[in-house]
Amino acid sequence: MLSSQQLVDKLVCANLKALVPYESARRLFAASDNGATAQVPVWLNANESPFANDYALDCARLNRYPDCQPASVIKAYAAYAGVNNKQLLVSRGADEGIELLIRAFCTPGQDRILICPPTYGMYAISAQTCNVGVETAPLLADFSLDLDAIKALKDKVNLVFICSPNNPTGTSVAAQQIKAVLEHFADSALVVVDEAYIEFDATSSFAPQLVNYPNLVILRTLSKAFALAGIRCGFTLANDVIIHTLLKVIAPYPLPEPVAQIASQALSDKGLALMNGQVSQIAQQKQRLKQALNCFADIELVGDDKANFILFRCAQKQGLMDFLVSAKVFIRDQSKQRNLNNCLRITVGDAEQNQQLLDLIGQFFQRAGQ
Numbered sequence: 001m002l003s004s005q006q007l008v009d010k011l012v013c014a015n016l017k018a019l020v021p022y023e024s025a026r027r028l029f030a031a032s033d034n035g036a037t038a039q040v041p042v043w044l045n046a047n048e049s050p051f052a053n054d055y056a057l058d059c060a061r062l063n064r065y066p067d068c069q070p071a072s073v074i075k076a077y078a079a080y081a082g083v084n085n086k087q088l089l090v091s092r093g094a095d096e097g098i099e100l101l102i103r104a105f106c107t108p109g110q111d112r113i114l115i116c117p118p119t120y121g122m123y124a125i126s127a128q129t130c131n132v133g134v135e136t137a138p139l140l141a142d143f144s145l146d147l148d149a150i151k152a153l154k155d156k157v158n159l160v161f162i163c164s165p166n167n168p169t170g171t172s173v174a175a176q177q178i179k180a181v182l183e184h185f186a187d188s189a190l191v192v193v194d195e196a197y198i199e200f201d202a203t204s205s206f207a208p209q210l211v212n213y214p215n216l217v218i219l220r221t222l223s224k225a226f227a228l229a230g231i232r233c234g235f236t237l238a239n240d241v242i243i244h245t246l247l248k249v250i251a252p253y254p255l256p257e258p259v260a261q262i263a264s265q266a267l268s269d270k271g272l273a274l275m276n277g278q279v280s281q282i283a284q285q286k287q288r289l290k291q292a293l294n295c296f297a298d299i300e301l302v303g304d305d306k307a308n309f310i311l312f313r314c315a316q317k318q319g320l321m322d323f324l325v326s327a328k329v330f331i332r333d334q335s336k337q338r339n340l341n342n343c344l345r346i347t348v349g350d351a352e353q354n355q356q357l358l359d360l361i362g363q364f365f366q367r368a369g370q
């Protein structure tokens with residue numbers, strides 16, 4: 001009889017053998033938040049919202065399977081995004097949208113996607129889990145797209161992922177650059193613009209361009225500005241035949257009924273007003289944090305501030321990380337990403353959390369200077 005380990009070794013898909021799963025912010029620090037001390041952890045590492053809003057739940061339909069694409073959510077998000085209902089798919093977070101695109105448009109063992117690092121890690125991980133190859137065209141030193149490198153990959157990739165505003169650099173990609181990519185790949189690839197953070201840079205959305213570019217796909221989420229990372233709800237915007245194809249591979253009941261109810265409330269007029277107010281508060285806090293961080297001689301701000309986080313370089317990044325973790329204040333190490341040596345990323349929290357973080361950073365440099 002083979003042991004489970006022997007069976008796994010024998011049967012596991014070849015492309016999964018070397019795969020390191022995505023180190024989500026929660027996975028990384030789950031052990032540090034063991035409740036052993038009374039200290040309340042401060043989570044500034046996953047670009048979540050600091051606000052927790054209240055919602056009502058109607059349990060009358062919980063005995064029934066939910067709709068695959070709940071009409072109330074589709075209608076409300078389509079109105080919010082300025083697209084029609086058929087140009088929209090709702091899924092378990094934008095992460096599921098990424099995976100559906102790869103499963104629907106890339107043949108395993110044969111096709112490839114293109115990513116522009118440093119960028120969001122899930123494009124590559126999703127591709128690897130689907131046995132789909134990953135081509136890279138790294139961002140230039142100013143974090144703009146390297147158009148020559150991207151264009152050279154024409155006919156080699158089926159999907160091009162562009163993250164704007166980009167995680168973790170906080171930079172938005174210039175509209176002219178995105179248009180150049182859309183045009184270059186017009187007859188060969190879908191161009192996926194990940195707008196997970198678009199509410200923090202609202203005027204730069206590509207949603208109005210869906211009518212002009214048949215190969216444009218946009219990813220959105222309720223996890224960031226809408227303060228609903230916990231419900232796992234994201235959207236894919238694209239022309240109807242693309243959405244229709246994604247519906248072939250989505251699970252029959254992707255969206256739990258409570259998620260649909262909460263999403264509908266978040267997308268109501270009241271919900272949108274709440275979201276807009278909270279985005280403004282985060283913008284204010286972000287400026288405050290930036291100013292304060294700029295006062296530390298050993299900190300150099302990196303990238304831009306188009307999202308709800310700040311990236312910075314610090315020669316003593318490991319010491320600072322360890323010090324913050326020991327105080328249960330969690331930020332994210334980005335130093336393994338291309339061109340981001342010694343870089344850390346802070347999610348903008350509420351006033352109190354940001355102050356706590358700044359106080360600790362001050363203490364760290366004081367001690368380091370002694």
Ligand SMILES: Cc1ncc(COP(=O)(O)O)c(C=O)c1O
Binds near residue numbers: 167220232234
């Ligand atoms: C750029 C980007 N896209 C997508 C996601 C995932 O969003 P969701 O929570 O909707 O799966 C994230 C989460 O951090 C992100 O940073």
